[in-house]
Amino acid sequence: MQATPLTALLGSRYPIVQAPMGLIATADFASRVSNAGGFGLVGVGLGTAAQVEAELIKMRTLTDRPFGVNVALAFLRDPDAVRVIREYGVKFVTTSAGDPAKLTPVLKEAGITVFHVVPNLKAAQKALDAGVDGLVVEGGEGGGFKNPDLVSTMVLVPLIRDHTDRPIVAAGGICDGRGMAAALALGADGIQMGTRFVCSLEAPVHDNWKQAIVGSDDTGTVVLKPNARQAVRTMKTQRTQALAAKGEFDLADELSHAQDLYFGGNMEGGIALSGQVGGRIGDVKSIAAIIEDIVAEYDATVARFTPLAASAPNRLAS
Template identity: 55%
Template sequence: MAAAPVKTRITDMLGIEKPIIQAAMGWIARAPLSSAFSNAGGMGIIETSSGELDVIRDEILKMKDLTDKPFGVNVAQAFVRDPNIVDFIIDQGIKFVTTSAGDPMKYTSMLKEAGLTVFHVVPSLQGALRAIEAGVDGLIVEGGEGGGFKNPKDVASMVLIPLVCEHVSVPVVAAGGITDGRSMAAAFALGAEGVLMGTRILSSEESPVHQNWKDAIFAADATDTVFLNRSGPGPALRALRTERTERILNEGVENIFGEFAGTQKVYFGGDLEAGIALTGQVAGRITGAKPVAQILDETIMEYYNVVARLPK
């Protein structure tokens, strides 16, 4: 049974049924997965962090064949290789963009002038205020428990989300630790009006990653991720605990980006020691794969059940 919609400023602004956004995972967030997310009523996102813009152009065309629902594109600024990335996005007819991993001042005004809706991913109050100054329409506020590239001075979602919400008036999407209706209800209680899912969707049935990675998530405890490269150089990140990432944690590396040379072997070959498998702490709550549509429907239904059971 399909879940009843949850209406917030996020759903109104983006034209979606469920206030849930899909994480823009490099090489993973492409048409098969992202269209499933949009068709399920959420906001599917196509990645550009892979830098493969010719491939991304084809993926966007595939998205338009696979769904008539809204979808967006992410610009991870630290990985942009083409200085014309904004023109590229506009030329594809994209209406919603999330920007991340960089200064929101760089692209926001150009995207807004072209009529796009822009949300920026922030890991701190200072970052949120900078994004507001840049003119963004909304914020994705990402706690340090989430997988992927992080602020080395990480703050947990329980602290970060209400802190930001107390200081901004734009709608906030909570990211980091979100996997179900219980965590969505908690995020809304903290002031968010939408949530973003990464690891939960990474391990979904439609996700293209190798089964070895999914199985490692299903077997993981909440302590089976590591926070790497806190002192730099380069970005910090949260990843699945493996022999390789344990070594990096204990010994450090000169160039964290060099550890991603084996990304394809990790993501699609299933060799979790060939590189770094970016994974959030919420892996400890995920026990099996489900279709994306089931994940989103169950999330909304559980959200309503949790809210109804709260003490009055």
């Protein structure tokens, strides 16, 4: 696989970024992605400054490969965590779930490269105006928190590419090499995956969740919209279907039960934030195998289209 502007910027072997999933994106997990040639992200939004410091120290003991940090702005528990990120020499930060102007200047002042996660063109333009170095363009197929007005990755990536030449990471609905080839063809410089990495041997979640993803189909998720500003895509279970029918409910209370599902394996005990791509995931394997398979399939896909591209003028003329 050839280098992209993203691999040059991140220093990773492959342009494959691990989504900073809450309670999952720890140093133990993210380091394994970086060691396998991808780019691991440690989620720090919910941690105290001391906890963030401990994770960053641990990350450096587990990998000598590049990694980054995600700060979910709306859930930032301890503003002092930003000081820790700066002091520990983190080189790459993604921000999400909030106003990109809030932290971008502070982080860039420390020499940190900043990408912001965006769900639509308006948000992308706001982030670009705030001075971000790049964007994580997340389609509505992805799991977790969503803008209620869902825009698919297929539409969103080329749309935003038409408005900027800054690096783009495509997220939402990607789990394999064909998806990565499609994302790059649409104008992205790399991909971010969450649900595919949940279905890895190293993911620190209960096997019941992994097997639920493997056993799901293309209609296996549901979007819950508790109010006009916020939505979440989650696995379809009896609990989440009941919540969808109910409409209004306390999302914070539902998320407070995440530990029971994520680590206890009670699939009706909470809500499992998963993407539509779960319907295409058929196995649980190591992070290294996931990345190796993606790269091999990407190369095969590009090779398959190369001769077609070369003959395109002749075919169009015939």
